[in-house]
Amino acid sequence: ELRLEESGGDLVQPGGSLRLSCKASEFSLTSYSMSWVRQAPGKRPEWLSYISRTSDTKFYADSVKGRFTVSRDNAGNTLYLQMNSLRGEDTAVYYCARENPLLITKVREVMTYYYYMDVWGGGTTVTVSS
Amino acid sequence: EIVLTQSPATLSLSPGERATLSCRASQSVSTYLAWYQQKPGQAPRLLIYDASHRATGIPDRFSGSGSGTDFTLTISSLQPEDFAVYYCQHRSNWPPLTFGGGTKVEIK
Numbered sequence: 001e002l003r004l005e006e007s008g009g010d011l012v013q014p015g016g017s018l019r020l021s022c023k024a025s026e027f028s029l030t031s032y033s034m035s036w037v038r039q040a041p042g043k044r045p046e047w048l049s050y051i052s053r054t055s056d057t058k059f060y061a062d063s064v065k066g067r068f069t070v071s072r073d074n075a076g077n078t079l080y081l082q083m084n085s086l087r088g089e090d091t092a093v094y095y096c097a098r099e100n101p102l103l104i105t106k107v108r109e110v111m112t113y114y115y116y117m118d119v120w121g122g123g124t125t126v127t128v129s130s
Numbered sequence: 131e132i133v134l135t136q137s138p139a140t141l142s143l144s145p146g147e148r149a150t151l152s153c154r155a156s157q158s159v160s161t162y163l164a165w166y167q168q169k170p171g172q173a174p175r176l177l178i179y180d181a182s183h184r185a186t187g188i189p190d191r192f193s194g195s196g197s198g199t200d201f202t203l204t205i206s207s208l209q210p211e212d213f214a215v216y217y218c219q220h221r222s223n224w225p226p227l228t229f230g231g232g233t234k235v236e237i238k
Contacts, residue, residue, distance in 0.1 A: 035227075037174075044217060045166075045174060047227035059225040095173050103162075103180045114221050116164050118185060120173035 002026050002119050004096050009124030016086050016128070022079040022096030022121055030074040033057075033099035035117060036081050038092035038126075046092075049081065050099065064090075086128045093123040132156055132220050134230035142238040149205040151233045153218035158198045162221040165194055165203045168232075169214045177216075178203065205235075213237050 008020040022034070036048040049070040050059040058070055069082040079096050097117035105112045133156040143149055153163065161181035166174035176185040178194035181201055191206040205212055218230040 044229045044231050045168075045219075046229070047219075047225075050225065050227075061226050097173075102183070102185075114162055114180065116176060116179040116185075116221060117166075117174075117219075118176045118179075120175070123173055 002098075004098065004119055004121035006094060006096055006121040006124035009094060009126045011127045011129065012086055013130050014087060014128055017082070017084045018086065018126060020081040020083065020094055020096075020124060020126075022081075024077045024079075024098075027098075027119075028074075029072065029077045029079065033115060034070075034072065034079045035097045035099055036068075036070060036079075036094060037097055037117070037120075038090075038094045039123075040089075040092040043092075045095075048094075051079070083126070086126075088128050090126060091128050093125050095123045096121045131226055132159060132223060132228055134218050134220060134228055136216075136218060136230035136233050138233060139231070140234045140236060142236050143208055144238045145208050145210055147208050149203075149208055149212070149235055151203040151205075151216055151235075153196075153201040153203070153230050155199045155201075155220060157223075159220040159222035161197045163194075163196070163201050164219045164221065165192075166217045166219065166229075167212075167214050168217065174217060208235070 003025040035050045039045045051070045067085045071080045098119040099115040100118040101113040102116045103114035135154045137152045165178040168174045182194045215232045
């Protein structure tokens, strides 16, 4: 069974740091782009960050830009999210998700890939509080 | 940023009934829209991608339609395991990626 498992969530004080990990099983992380998504209690999911297969492309939501850094260790089949300068509003369950190019279009020999999050981890909880 | 608005916020239905959920985008996303199901304590689960394509293993009672700014998720006959929260998410002109506010399908 394809699986992602997050770890590293904890209770941390405002201004503190945490590093989350996401370990893939039964598939090679090398073949996929990945995203981090979080969800505060009772709220909609919030996309945080995207990293391409080779780490050459990274995107961040404005809410975490400059504070969070996404990285990956393809050999270790693991994705990371380094979170610095944590705030109360960062309290949430954090998920990693596989970005699968389920739709590919071709227009005038130009291929465009549309990614969808088809495998998700079970989440790890981050609580920022003094 | 593309804003996705889902309606209704809550849908109260009985098992066996048909559920129709709506998602409206603030600008055209073509067909680059997904639907997810989320149950309490679980991660979202991909149901539909590219507006109308069922993801692997999703029963055919789930169907999606729409393009541009207006999209619909239909559950033809609600099963007990379908009572959950449903979110739409776009994949057009990103970053950022955004999710709708969700529709809770509850047992009447």
